[in-house]
């Protein structure tokens with residue numbers, strides 16, 4: 001992807017806010033029981049999710065229009081949400097529908113902002129931008145979630161860094177050295193990059209140059225290739241399709257991936273230095289029924305180890321940025337430069353996000 005300007009002339013990527021005009025997962029469905037509410041945040045904006053007695057989910061600004069206290073402290077009554085303080089009630093559209101002590105001749109105030117919401121894949125998604133756009137912005141489609149050949153592991157963690165560090169971490173396969181204690185020596189080879197207006201993809205293959213493969217990795221991805229990269233064709237595709245990221249791994253002899261990972265890094269605070277990473281890790285089950293359950297603890301152990309190393313390093317990157325007050329990165333890898341271009345052009349300067 002062409003990026004004609006040197007990094008130094010560009011806006012600091014770590015001060016680019018994620019674009020709100022998308023469907024973002026803000027909670028897991030199982031976290032929100034019938035008749036309950038849950039307070040979450042998106043880029044510093046408090047949002048309350050409520051599940052009515054009928055099981056329907058709705059999302060409102062988490063501030064009562066009376067005294068701005070969190071509505072998430074309130075009570076779900078039937079299909080409405082009642083503030084815990086003076087019992088003003090709101091319906092799913094955010095309209096204030098009842099004030100118990102409204103005086104004669106007074107009319108009800110307008111209420112609070114509502115956000116379009118949808119549930120899918122065990123997640124509650126909220127459209128955080130202009131509501132009208134929710135009708136045209138595509139909802140994430142995850143075919144692996146409908147495929148019984150996959151078993152899904154849900155990933156949920158709060159990570160203290162700007163979302164861009166995570167996009168870069170996953171797409172930059174040159175950081176295998178960080179994982180040497182868990183993966184041994186793996187040599188990535190970049191085969192190609194592909195891109196469009198809203199996405200950027202890197203395709204790699206790998207071969208083992210030293211060390212041994214762990215059981216968890218072997219059970220998840222199969223035996224790693226030791227042949228030179230040009231004869232091995234296990235393929236790893238890492239794609240940022242803004243604002244989501246996916247990683248698929250397919251064996252040389254099969255088109256179908258053995259691993260299909262979907263991720264979304266949702267900024268929680270106004271400065272976007274903390275994110276909640278939601279992930280669905282779909283792993284193809286071995287052909288022998290039930291074998292996946294035997295393999296599962298090894299797969300979990302392996303992936304947790306890798307994620308812990310990644311989390312440690314991206315949080316260090318954020319800490320360095322905080323201390324230095326700017327992005328001092330000296331990036332030479334064309335893939336990361338291409339990815340940064342995408343993230344910069346798709347996002348919004350932070351101050352603009354704050355004004356939304």
Ligand code: FES
Nearest residue numbers: 064066067083086
């Ligand atoms: S603050 Fe919510 S009803 Fe008064």
Ligand SMILES: [Fe+2]
Nearest residue numbers: 169175306310
């Ligand atoms: Fe990593």
